[in-house]
Amino acid sequence: MILYKYVRFDDAIRILEEQTLAFSHLEDFNDPFECTGLGLYGLDVPLSVATNAFRSRFSRKYIILCLTRTALNPLMWSHYGDSYKGVVIGIDTKKAGFENIGQYIIPVQxxxxxxxxxxxxxxxxxxxxxxVSVGDSNLLNWEINEELLKHALLYKMQEWAYEEEVRIVKNISPANIGYHYSSSRKEFEIDGQIWNRIQLPTRPIYSIKIPKEAFVDVTLGLASYKELKRLQENETQDFNSIKINKLEKLFDLVRCLKMSAYRIDRNDDMWSLERKNINSIVY
Structure with missing residues (x-):
């Protein structure tokens, strides 16, 4: 399965350079209703109290990678692709290991x-x-608790349907590393995987290295491609050296990883986006 990650230009370079992807806690997502579709009953406390208790435990015990089914979504480009200045990275989820149900409590499929x-x-x-069972691998797993896991981590409001989102979920509770862990960086192992907890200024993320073969293509946004064309057509002029260096760095990585390269273009007849191959430029 090929899924996509919308990122800023600098983040695309870092991802391809390190060959890593980062998972996050759901409380750091931009939807305040994450993990509130639990459908709880049998309450002896107000619904909001029970929901917040479950939400907090799910967020602290699990980390999530969010991908999407298409590189051609105008809203995704605006919201997550840095207003078309960013990049979309195509990921082969099988080669990345994201279909392994022994390593992910919710694998990509x-x-x-x-x-x-x-x-x-x-x-x-x-x-x-x-x-209490949330995060306990012996008590909460897909086969036994499918409904609770789906309602906690895979149900969202209709308004978010444009994202066409697919998630991969990892249980990190065996590592005993809390959300407010004091070290800025911590390497740990779970299920034979090596993870790195990285403390950003506002939140932690958890990166995992995946095989380079799992990175299959990159797609430049409209604004990113315009910068590339300006560089090609005006090689003798003094453009912003930082932008030039970033473009060259990105395409060096694309060549090294043997990825396909595309650009986003408008289809004015259909009022839609389309991808056009630019491998001839990259290579």
Whole structure:
């Protein structure tokens, strides 16, 4: 399966250079309703109290990588592709290891987001045993607790449907590394995988190295491609050296990783985006 990651230009260079992808806690996502579609019942406390308790535990015990099904989404380019100045990276999820159900509590083939018009009701019983089981690999797994996992991590409001999101979810509770872990960087191993916890100024992320063969293509946004064309057509002029160096760095990585290269273009007849191959420019 080929899925896509919309990123800023600098982040694309870092990802390809390090050959890593970063997972995050759901509380750091931009949707305040993450993990609120639990459909809890049997409450002896207000719904908001129970929901917040489950939400906090799910966020601290699991980390998530968000990908999407298309590189041609105008809204995604605007919201996550730095207003068309960024890059979309194509990922082969099988080669990346994201289909391994032994290493991910929700592997990519089970991670498609469901978008709902109304909030679920009366699906999962809210009790202390269910709450404590969150993050316990022996108690909470896909085969036994599919409904709770789906409602916590894979259900979102209809308004987000444009994202066409697919998630990969990792249980990090065995590492005993908290959200507010004091070290700025910590390497740890879970299920035979080496992870790096990196403390950003506002939040932690968790990076994992994937095989270089898993990176299959890059797609330049409209603004990024315009910079490339200006560089080609005016080689003797003194353009911003930082932008030139970044473009050259990106395409050096594309060549090294033997990736395909595309650019986004407008299709004015269909009022849509399309990809055009630019391998001849890169190589």
């Amino acid at each position: 089970k991670g498609e987001i469901r978008y709902l018009r109304t909030c679920p009701k009366d699906i999962n019983k809210a009790n202390i045993d269910n709450l």
